[in-house]
Amino acid sequence: MPKPAIASVKVPPMDVHNQTLVSNLHPPDWVNPIPAPRYNLVVIGAGTAGLVTAAGAALLGAKVALIEKHLMGGDCTNVGCVPSKAVIRSARAVAEVENAQQYGVCVPEGTTVDFPAVMERLRRVRADISSNDSAKRFTQEFGVDVFLGEARFSGSDTVEVGRKTLRFKKAVIATGSRAVELPIEGLKEVGYLTNETVFSLTERPKRLAIIGGGYIGCELAQTFQRLGSEVVLLQKGSRLLERVDADAAEIIQQTLIREGVRVILNAKTQRVERPVAEKVLHYEIDGKTETVTVDEILVAVGRAPSVEGLNLDAVGVEYDKKKGITINDYLQTTNPRIYGVGDVAMKQKFTHAADAAARIVIQNALFSVFGIGRKKLSSLVMPWCTFTAPEIAHVGMSAQDAQEQGMEIDTFCFELDEVDRAIIDGETEGFAKVHLKKGSDKILGATIVARHAGEMINEVTLAMVSKVGLSAIANTIHPYPTQAEVIRKAADAYQSKKLFNPFVKKLTSTWLAWRR
DSSP: OOOOOOOOOOSOSSSSSHHHHHHHHOOOTOOOOOOOEEEEEEEESSSSSHHHHHHHHHTTTTTTTEEEESTHHHHHHHTTTHHHHHHHHHHHHHHHHHHHHEEEEEEOOTTOOOHHHHHHHHHHHHHHHHHOOOHHHHHHHHHOOOSSOOOOEETTEEETTEEEEEEEEEEEEOOOOOOOOOOOOOOHHHHBTTTTTTGGGSSSSSSSEOOOOOOHHHHHHHHHHHOOEEEEEOOSSSSSSSHHHHHHHHHHHHHHHTTTOOEEOOOOOEEEEEESSSEEEEEEEEEEEEEEEESSSEEEEEEEEOOOTSOOOGGTTOHHHEEEOOEEEEEEEOSOOOOEETTTTOOOOOOOHHHHHHHHHHHHHSSOOBBOOOOOOOOOOEEEOOOOSSEEEEEEEEEHHHHTTOOOOOEEEEGGGHHHHHHHHHHOOOOOEEEEEEEEEEEEEEEEETTTHHHHHHHHHHHOOOOOOOOHTTTSSSOOSTTTHHHHHHHHHHHHHHHHHHHHHHHHHHHHHOOO
């Protein structure tokens, strides 16, 4: 019997949950199959983009090989969406307990957070979900040839993994991204956390510094503060969430401050040192150097594409170490037989973006003849969500986007503090803001801030995809009382402006006077 020829993977702590995770996603006893003479599709990387591409193509009858050097499931399952939302859920429970008194519920004094139990739950949930992405499932259920090991292009139509050569007609690069490294003096020597290591913690850091005020930084700042850490959040810019609607970002910024996070804006981290057991960050603000002492540092300043070791130059695939693989609107690289999808190639680095783009790759790589029937990445209407409390969800254009493109818009906004269900729930911070093409009800984009904004944005996204205007939402009955009514009320604001202008009022008054 052939022996496994793959490197073993460890995910600390190697308890029963992480043992299950590894046995699903990188089995230590895995034996790579004998390669087929030729594959319709070879997919490099088994994150969301690679998994969806491989499974979808195989189910449609293609002969597919899928290569992964680390854990199948990629960032989303292992160090992204799944673990982060698991720990965010625990943090939300803490906030609910702390705020229970305003709802007439008395919680005994001394109620505490069991941080090790929180992290064990994270590992258990992740292990339970990991079976969906397992090597065994993709082999047995979908008929994909799964190879564990590092992939490298070795010729115009070949990829090497281990000591085996896979021939392909088309190939897809879906190797994802990794946390960006910061060139801060002393940081590497002192040690720091990223999203790839923070979920392996078993003890709560008493004092935690987070560098970066983007969506990862804000989500984890709020989460660890709620779980009992003293969090300081250092942001280089003048506000948090710089790419988000300014009104939405302000709500989150004030929420974090109110919950106890120390937010430091316009802070440029200069160096880090460790005089004893503690870590000291030196940062510059307003021309002065300040320091903050913590136990752990989390770096959350973005993602870098994973392009190393693929031998891309040999097959004519252009790439940039910061921006990733160059692709066109059909997801083709500069080598038309090779496609790029997901974080390694796309600006929109979301799991659902990778999923949607993977479906385009399947169509374009396997079922488009002479360019007929090809689909475009730009045709996708892409929502996204920041999972703070409250959440921020967005789809389409922002007001800033419209301004930069010289497009005139009408904006309709309705606050949650005027929505009955939000008042009942005690969750009145937020709004629904919808941008329309000026003079019409065509929806160009929207931002929602609410506890479940990620669920609520789907209504607007569906309207945009279906080319349904805001009038249709105004005419759609929404159950009462729900927080989603805020969307209909924003639509009502449009209807009111459209219907109750002076000309219409004069016309209807004349008609009604004649009818008396």
